[in-house]
Amino acid sequence: GQNIDQPTEMTATEGAIVQINCTYQTSGFNGLFWYQQHAGEAPTFLSYNVLDGLEEKGRFSSFLSRSKGYSYLLLKELQMKDSASYLCAVRDSGSARQLTFGSGTQLTVLP
C-alpha cells in the first residue's frame, strides 16, 4: 500500500515563491507526479519525477529524493491564476502501476 502526506492549505502572495512538500511511503516506486486542479475542473498534469533531482518546467519545478520518500513542487513568480489544489501522486512499481493520490494542497494566492 501507499501513504502520501501533503499540507492541507497554503497561502502566498502574488509574485512570491512557494514550496509544496509531499512525503510518501510505498512498497514499490515507479514515479511521482504533480497535478494542478482548479475548483470544479479536472486535474491537469504538471510534472513527473522518477529519478532523484530537480525537474524544471517554466515557473514550476519539482524535486524528488527517493531515499527520503520526499518531493516538493516549487512555484515561482506566483500569479493569481495559480490558486488551485496541487495533488501529489505516486505510482507503484512492477506490473501494478497503481496511481495513488494525496489529499491535495489548496494554495491561495493573495494580491
Next chain:
Amino acid sequence: EAGVVQSPRYKIIEKKQPVAFWCNPISGHNTLYWYLQNLGQGPELLIRYENEEAVDDSQLPKDRFSAERLKGVDSTLKIQPAELGDSAVYLCASSWNTEAFFGQGTRLTVV
C-alpha cells in the same frame, strides 16, 4: 486531438435508483482509470483497466458498483442502487506510458 471525454457532466438521482457514467479515453491509451473524488480530497481509485482487463478493482464496492470496458476502449461505471454517500465527482483518466490525462468528471448528487 480530443482529450478524455466523460458524460454526463452532472447527474441528480434519487437514492436507490441506478446510474451509469460513460468514458471515452484518448485514442491509443491502453490504461483506463475510474476515480472517485470528494470535495477537498484527492482522487481515490475505484478500478483500473489495462486494455479490457480489470487489473485492480480492490477499492470498488462490488455489491453496488460495476464497471466494464468492452473492446478495450470506452468504459462505463454503474451504481445500482445509489446511496446518499455516493454523491461525489467520478473521474475517468487514461494513460499510455507515463502521465494520466483526466476527463472533466461526472458530478453525481444523490438525493
